[in-house]
Amino acid sequence: MDKKEFRNCMGRFATGVTVVTTETEGVTHGFTVNSFTSVSLDPPIVLVSVDKNAKALQAMKHNNFIANVLNENQRDTAMHFAGKPKEQLPFEWEETGLGARIKGSLAHIECVPWAEYDGGDHVLFLGEVKAFEYHPGQPLAFYCGQFSNVSPLVQS
Structure with missing residues (x-):
């Protein structure tokens, strides 16, 4: 199977864009993820997929x-x-x-840790949701290898 073509095929599935943050030894680490999903409502569990070669692993x-689910203004x-940091941080903690x-x-x-699983060239991290918050706005989307916007469909 051609890995590049498989990646192109999977790119046809539009996703949201999240930045996952975690702390070790008093230092906050973060990485951009589009492999993020809800797994369970009871208990509330989410999944993040992390490349085994990623520094964040x-x-x-x-x-x-x-x-952190990003809005359309957080490109x-x-x-x-x-991995393309700005001189001045484009966000606040x-x-x-x-x-x-x-x-x-x-x-x-x-989230707090729930479980980890081998996922081929990735590790699947499941977290039990302990708190959440959401706000109105439009999400930052990722489609076919580039950022995109989501337009709500007009109800008929």
Whole structure:
């Protein structure tokens, strides 16, 4: 199977963009993720998929994390955590009981570790949701390898 073509095929599935933050030894780490999903409502569990070669992998192991769902105006924040940092931070931090989150995000999902699973070239981290918050606005989307916007459908 051609890995590049499989990736192109999977890129046809539009996703939201999140930055996952976690803290180790008093330092906040973050990375941009589009492999994020809800797994269970009872108990509330979410999943984050992390590449085994990612620097963030060790920071995620057995650790609390916060999924920051980005809004359409946070492209610079997404790029900052995707390895293209800006000289001046394009976001502000907010402290919570489980770590730091990105101020102004569309939603915050704060989690404690639930389980980890091998997922081929990724590790699947499941987190039990301990707190969440969401705000009105439009999400930052990712489609066919680039950022995109979501337009609500007009009800007929």
